[in-house]
Amino acid sequence: MILFRRTLLATSLTLLSWGAYCEAPVVDESENFALFENQAANEHPGSQTINRLNTINTEENTPLAHEETNVARTSSNTELLNKFQGLQQDIQELRGQLDVQTHELTLLKQQQLDFYKDLDARLRHEVTSPIQQNTPTSQLNIDEPLLHPVQATRSNPADEQISYLAAYELINNKRFNEALPAMQSFITKYPQGGYTANAHYWLGELYMVKKNYAEAIQHFDNVLQHFPSSSKSSASMLKIGYALAATGEIQAATLRLQSVIKQYPDTHAAQLAFAKLESIGNK
Secondary structure (H helix, E strand, C coil): HHHHHHHHHHHHHHHHHHHHHHCCCCCCHHHHHHHHHHHHHHHHHHHHHHHHHHHHHHHHHHHHHHHHHHHHHHHHHHHHHHHHHHHHHHHHHHHHHHHHHHHHHHHHHHHHHHHHHHHHHHHHHHHHHHHHHCCCHHHCCHHHHHHHCHHCCCCCCCHHHHHHHHHHHHHHHHHHHHHHHHHHHHHHCCCCCCCHHHHHHHHHHHHHCCCCCHHHHHHHHHHHHHHCCCCCCCHHHHHHHHHHHHHHHHHHHHHHHHHHHHCCCCHHHHHHHHHHHCCCCCC
């Protein structure tokens, strides 16, 4: 009986404790995570401050990066401008040097002409003075030529050059009717001058323009016969071939043109001669 009461009492106490446990409120686990995060934030307040400072620094550094890029571009543009200005200055200096050299060249040409004139005057004086002073007129043998006839009438190189250039300028300006007598007068005055071969050549060209091929051939041949080493020799032989072809003498023209190719190979005259041979039907 006593044992039954003890068992009943124990069972009643167990039931009462179970009921109390069941009536306890249930807490949401999500609130535990939120509380944990807030607690972590409260425990480490410095970390948030550091993060905020980093964010601020990043925002402040971004404009600085753009400013550095602009500064670099400005520096590059300034360098290019300086180089351009330097090149302009170099060009101006070169132009100045060219002007100076041109002026000096003009002065040298004038000095050269003056030198030739002075030299020629002295030579004439030295040649004529001994004859006039040391040789009496009664002792001269009329039948004997003077010792220095050429020296006494020697041409002035400067005058010869000026005369030739004046005649050539007429050709250059296509004033052919005036150039023809000018070149003829030059050859008459300077038959063995330094520009005589050129004058004969241009006379041949002038007669070619007038279609007076016989006179043209005569002047071209004069260059070949009397001035074979002239720079106009190859052109003169070529133009003889042209003149012969124009008069219908194809065989003679062919021989002349072939001579140009043989005697003056690898020259512009030879190329023109070959082209002319092709045009008249000969190779």
